[in-house]
Amino acid sequence: MSGHGQQRQRRDGGPAPWVAPVAGATGAALAVVGSLLTWGEVTHPAWGDQEIAGLDGDGVWTLWLAVGALVLFLATPLARLPLLAAVAGVLSVGTVALSGLNAFGPDRSARIYVRDVLGRGGEDEDEIFALLSDYGSAPGVWLVLATSVLSVTAAVWTVVQAGQLLPVAEEMRLRDGELAKR
Numbered sequence: 001m002s003g004h005g006q007q008r009q010r011r012d013g014g015p016a017p018w019v020a021p022v023a024g025a026t027g028a029a030l031a032v033v034g035s036l037l038t039w040g041e042v043t044h045p046a047w048g049d050q051e052i053a054g055l056d057g058d059g060v061w062t063l064w065l066a067v068g069a070l071v072l073f074l075a076t077p078l079a080r081l082p083l084l085a086a087v088a089g090v091l092s093v094g095t096v097a098l099s100g101l102n103a104f105g106p107d108r109s110a111r112i113y114v115r116d117v118l119g120r121g122g123e124d125e126d127e128i129f130a131l132l133s134d135y136g137s138a139p140g141v142w143l144v145l146a147t148s149v150l151s152v153t154a155a156v157w158t159v160v161q162a163g164q165l166l167p168v169a170e171e172m173r174l175r176d177g178e179l180a181k182r
Helices: 003-011 019-036 059-079 082-104 106-117 122-131 139-162 169-181
Strands: 038-044 048-053 134-137
Touching (some): 019 139, 038 106, 048 106, 059 082, 082 139, 106 134
Antiparallel strands (some): 038 048, 038 134
16 A cells, blocks of 8 residues: 555544554563563472562563564564564464463473472472472463463554555555655
8 A cells, every 4th residue: 555545544544554563562562571570489388489580481482582573563664564563473473372381381380490490300390399389370471471462463453454465566666756756
């Protein structure tokens, strides 16, 4: 759609073409923050309550995926390539999957804590895990999950709003012609 078509769309009450990528970037930025927060809590009879940081486990992966999605969402309106938002959406699906595994299966974070933070593997991991009296998910993992779903939705919205992943040759010629006039 040419610049004229975008102006017409906004006058008709449709969203500006940068709204969806900004929503996706906001979701990705909040997923970065959530990756740095507490993802779980464990209670051990001898050690008491312990928090599991996102970076102690899968939060490292969600952090990098969210940073990648953030950069791609920010580049989408600048480059006018909805394909970038589609790739950002794929990265956000990865953050949804990893955070969902940890949010709905808090034993995953607890096992990662026993294995990586306490340095216990194999049979020792199972023994210590069996001694945990309680474990659960914390707000950080839920923040990553919710905001990553927002980013996936924004990626789909961007592609649907654009109607295509790559600009049409005619649109490129019009844009080049506008630049040449300046």
